Amino acid sequence: MQRQSIFRKPAAGGRNSRSLVQSVALYAGVAVFVLWILLPVWYLVISSLITPQQLGSRSFSFFPTSITFDNYLSVLTGSTGGAGIGSTDIGSRLLPAIGQSFLVSSILVVLNLIVAGAAAYALSRYPFPGSRRFELAVIATRVVPAIAIIGPFFVAFRVIGVLNSPWALVISYNVFTLPLAIMIMKNYFDQLPREVEEAAKIDGAGRLQTLLIIILPIARPGLVAAGVLIFLEAWSEFFYSLVLTNQLTVPSLLAGFQSVQQFNWNALAAATVMSMIPPVLLVMVFQRNVVGSLTAGVGK
Amino acid sequence: MSSSFSNGSLARADAWFGMKMSAVAAIMMAVLLIIPSALTIIYSLHNVPANGSSFGEFVGFRNYEIIFTSNVFWRSVWVTVVFSVGFVVLSTLFGLAMALLLNQEFLGRGLARGLLIIPWATPWLVIGILWKWYADGSVGGLNALLVGLGITGEYQNFLSDPNSALLLAITAAVWRQASFAGILLLAGLQTLPGELYEAAELDGANWWQRLNNVTIPWLRPVLVTVTVLNIIYAFLQFDVIFAMTQGGPGDATQVLSILIYRQLFVVTQIGLGSALAVVLGLAALIGGLVTVKVLYRGKAAN
Known part of the structure; x- marks a missing residue:
């Protein structure tokens, strides 16, 4: 059997010209698919790029007006702000x-x-x-x-x-x-x-x-x-x-960080993004x- | 194959070479699977002390008796079944829907297909963390979305409600597994000869009839495999639920793997936990034998 790629080969269906209704339905389907996959990921990435104040705001925006790399800096340099009792500092680890x-x-x-x-x-x-x-x-x-x-x-x-x-x-x-x-x-x-x-x-x-x-x-x-x-x-x-x-x-460290009482979701989000890359x-x-x-x- | 064995010394030398090449893998698997499995069975027949330093007192099938008469166990079996059915059905159906959609021609199809990789390549635990915070009651994006769209009036704490917690755990796991199913089914769709469609079209078959009479029969072997894989993943699921709910609220999402973890490492009842592990292991092994049967029947039919 030859190697396959699901990303290259021409498709069997869809050769014929579509009616307008069919096109609209198709692109609506594509939009739902893209949102289904991307919304949770987008939320994670956004969370890692904003401050806790922006995140906690009840007018939370999926398109923040300002972003910061502080969360990444903090998990990379070892100061995640979780200095409370019983917290483990994820950054240093x-x-x-x-x-x-x-x-x-x-x-x-x-x-x-x-x-x-x-x-x-x-x-x-x-x-x-x-x-x-x-x-x-x-x-x-x-x-x-x-x-x-x-x-x-x-x-x-x-x-x-x-x-x-x-x-x-x-x-x-x-x-x-x-x-x-x-x-x-x-x-x-x-x-x-x-x-x-x-x-x-x-x-x-x-x-x-x-x-x-x-x-x-x-x-x-x-x-x-x-x-x-x-x-x-x-x-x-x-x-x-x-x-x-x-x-x-990494996975068990992330789980450990999440179970700590005093912690910061923005920092965890930054660590989580890094673990996915x-x-x-x-x-x-x-x-x-x-x-x-x-x-x-x-x-x- | 059989003739090669009766072919004299050369064939014997071939077989001997094959054995030597497989030996390390075979020994590793025996040591890493058979011995721990045997020990788990032995543990399950003993009242093992919490530190696991010895087998402890032999109690026969007492641990199994305790399990099968325990409400906690049957409640966990029920949660496992609900989780598994939801997970298997939705993963397979969503995967099929995605594959059919991504097999159409549209602008940006290559990119859309690339998106399938993200949930599949993401570690299960990370998916659990991702969805836990996405659905969170105070900072969650899902709440922001629902409120923004006017579907709910205010932020809901979905993970503290037993029903929505289970539903969300299923959704998170399906988010990953449907993409995996979609990748396999899409590859299967691409081997479908275009002539089959054209012939059906000439016969005046509509979209639904073509799906039912051409596409689904063509995909059947892949669909069977995908479904069986989904069943296996359903029974083994631990990471997503551990990250999202740890089995809670109460025991609403306590599937068997979570229950075993708690018995072994939280309340350290090693004997009882091992008996539970044997029960789950047997269930999975039966599933495995079915898998082998199905996969090999598919091959033989080819």
């Missing part, structure tokens, strides 16, 4: 948390591309007795709720002393990233033509040699897609980070690969 999120996500991407990539290639090209069952098990584990097995992780990590370290997350996130990576890459390898490998084999190349020299370069789009999806899952994960660490990564940007850049790989195993 946001940049370290972003760093930890990047660290955990990147380690997982590299680790899973190697481990899951090898397994996916084997499942696609070198089936062995029981490989089919292994593949089905991989798919089935995608649905085991992470929450159902958190208890033993918590106890085991406390015993070996990795609670509240990035390693707790690097280890436990494999529960869901590994099966995802295997599925995505297996689907991708299945679509690659086998002729090149046959030719390499005839030329006397070993199996591992063939994989490293011939397959890896042509499989790049699939590996990129898998990498992006692993990063996305690791970046977004909240529950394990909440339980196994003390607000180490890496994943959204990543998907925007690689959307062709990612959408193609998501639909490869699905749309028939």
Whole structure:
């Protein structure tokens, strides 16, 4: 199957000229769609760019007359104005948390591309007795709720002393990233033509040699897609980070900040916007690969 | 496949290579999934001390008895079902509507399609935070909007009312998942051959008939997959509700995952929490087996 992009191909419908009524209905639909997606995001962005006074005003405007970058400055420099009793200062912890999120996500991407990539290639090209069952098990584990097995992780990590370290997350996130990576890459390898490998084999190349020299370069789009999806899952994960660490990564830090009594929504909004930028940007850049790989195993 | 196994030493060497390549992944999954699952089941049969340092007293199925006779549990099951049904139905329908809309030709379509990515790429927890404050009773944008449009007279505290809190939690989760469904369904729509439409048009089929007789049957495999994925996400949902309501007000939005979290880490009844986890895990596993069946039947039919 060829790569698809939902953003390029011409559509099947809508070739004929429309009546005025149809056009009006279509553009009304588009307007509703745009508002549905953008209004909450717009509200968040606006909140991060105005003062608490502007936000609390009962004549709150979706188009503020003046904006400020103070909220961003305060979360970046560590003075979020939450000096009250029981408050945690998010500012001093946001940049370290972003760093930890990047660290955990990147380690997982590299680790899973190697481990899951090898397994996916084997499942696609070198089936062995029981490989089919292994593949089905991989798919089935995608649905085991992470929450159902958190208890033993918590106890085991406390015993070996990795609670509240990035390693707790690097280890436990494999529960869901590994099966995802295997599925995505297996689907991708299945679509690659086998002729090149046959030719390499005839030329006397070993199996591992063939994989490293011939397959890896042509499989790049699939590996990129898998990498992006692993990063996305690791970046977004909240529950394990909440339980196994003390607000180490961005999502659990944001949740912790929100639960504090004295805090400031404008500052939280600025931190939230910053937490959304890496994943959204990543998907925007690689959307062709990612959408193609998501639909490869699905749309028939 | 079967012939390759009976092909002598080369085939055996191929299979051996495949096993070696899969070994690390297989071992990791066994260690990270089977052992914790087994331990959770063992915990569920014990009265585990709050610090989890030992299994504690063996109590057989007592924990399960407590669960199945508890109103809190059944109330949580009910909330989970309501949340899941609302989430699955709305995500699938909105996703389909978006895909159909974005498959039309209009000015700025590329940009509109790009918007689908934003909710999908946003972390679930962030979606919860975003919607909590959007719907907030004192600073919320939703209130400003409703008052501005004259729909409500004054600011409402939506999240402190049990019904509107659940509705808003569903809405926030649907906001994300419908976009994901829309992306998959739109990709499916784009593989639909234009000739099918033209033939239907020549036959005088109207828009509704074309949708029903051409588009939906063509999308069926994608629709099935999207629906199953939505069901799975519904049962696993934790982040959005945790951020928006923490299960409240009262127990109005306390889905099973929130209840398990509370049992394990707030009131630290590890045995009871583990038994709940086993119940949810079994329900999800059954869902998973159905997923596998459905996905592979789709493949076989191809």
